[in-house]
Amino acid sequence: MTSTYQQQLDAKVARITAQFSNYDPPSLEVFSSAEHNFRMRAEFRIWHTEDDMFYAMFERDADNQKQVIRIDEFPIADKSINALMPVLLNELKATEILSKRLFEVHFLATLKGEMLVSLVYRCPLNAEWEIAAKALSDKLNIKIYGRSRGQRVILTDDYVVEELQVFDQSYQYKQIESSFTQPNARVCQKMLEWACNAAKQSDKDLLELYCGNGNFTLPLSKHFNRVLATELAKSSVYAAQWNIEKNNIDNIQVARLSAEEFTQAYNGEREFRRLEEAEIDIASYDFDTVFVDPPRAGIDDDTLTLLQRFERIIYISCNPDTLHDNLQQLAQTHKITQFALFDQFPYTHHVESGVLLEKI
Structure with missing residues (x-):
């Protein structure tokens, strides 16, 4: 794996450079990943045999049939996950109530050393399970969270608190078990610093669409007078608000709106009680920059039209194909002045x- 990493990265660089050449961008800035131990998340099936059980993944053979692959170690996962995997498995095997009908194990680690383990079952979880899981949680000094169909058992927390360093400042983030977070924390820090450098320093306001848990929102807030961030998912809005308060930031408001809904509100086409309840006055903002980190499907046409009204657009994309498509419209009014590749997902075709x- 180590011998091929640079070759795979070079192939991604060549592909992205060629794909976007028609927009005449500046030279591509490349932010590489560590070759090993870069993932802070790992999810495994638990495979049961007559006398054993083990972590498993699946891959398809030449006939497109699923084959079970036993996983004893996972080099791309963080060192803390690899260290815990065999210890946890042995403890689960030794306790029947914890191993019976166990279906999946999910690990969520942080750079600061917290660990949340989600145990997913194909049977109801009872009081006996809770006692055994709590004892294991205390013994291994980890957080354990139980799930089965229609049931969630939170013994302590269903989240970890990550700490990311952006230049000379650290930020704390609540990362909830079932919500999206960047899996490659060290590359995420590089993305945050790149975005802050792109933002420079403004005496005006920032609009952010698709803010998630506030991953970019927090460090970007230092570079603007005020920030209005939007996000539709309730769990992400909750986490973003928690993160804002935890980091003692006072110039961010979060609106629970989709990008399409914000466009309607900004254009005066529709009123939203959610804005009134949150005491958000869109008209009071003086935006000169918009930051977007949309889902893989990209940005809808009406929102693209809205973006064209701002002086600067910082666009982070997890799908170069939809970014390329969106640029067909954005390039009519703006020119690419910085261009970057972040290798969040080594050994895959995925590219961030x-x-x-900037306006022409």
Whole structure:
């Protein structure tokens, strides 16, 4: 695996450079990943045999049939996950109530050393399970969270608190078990610093669409007078608000709106009680920059039209194909002045990229 990493990264660089050449971007900035131990999340099936059980994944053979692959170690996962995997498995095997009908194990680690383990079952979880799981949680000094169909058992927390360093400041983030977080924390720090450099320093306001748990929102807030961030998922809005308060930041408001809904509100086409309840006055903002980190499907046409009204657009993308498509419209009014590739997902075809667009 180590011998091929640079070759795979070089192939991604060549692919992205060629794909976006028609927009005449500046030279691509490349932010590489560590070759090992870069993932802070790992999810495994638990495979049961007559006298054993083990972590498993699946891959398809030449006939497109699923084959069970036993996983004893997982080099791409963080060292803390690899260290815990065999210890946890042995403890689960030794306790029948914890191993019976266990279906999956999910690990969520942090750079600061916290660990949340989600145990997913195909049977109800009872009081006996809770006692055994709590004892294991205390013994291994980890958080354990139980799930089965229609049931969630939170022994202590269903989240970890990550700490990311951006230049000379650290930020704390609540990362909830079932919510999206960047899996490669060290590359995420590079993305945050790149976005802050692209933002420079403004005496005006920032609009952020698709803010998630506030991953970019927190460090970007230092570079603007005020920030209005939007996100539709309730769990992400809750986490973003927790993160804002935890980091003692006072110039961010979060609106629970989709990008499409914000466009309607900004254009005066529709009123939203959610804005009134949150005491958010869109008209009071003086935006000069918009930051977007949309889902893989990209940005809808009406929101793209809205983006074209701002002086600067910072666009982080997890799908270069939809970014390329969106640029067909954005390039009519803006020019790419910075272009970056972040290798969040080594050994896969996935690429995270970023562009700074400035009005022509």
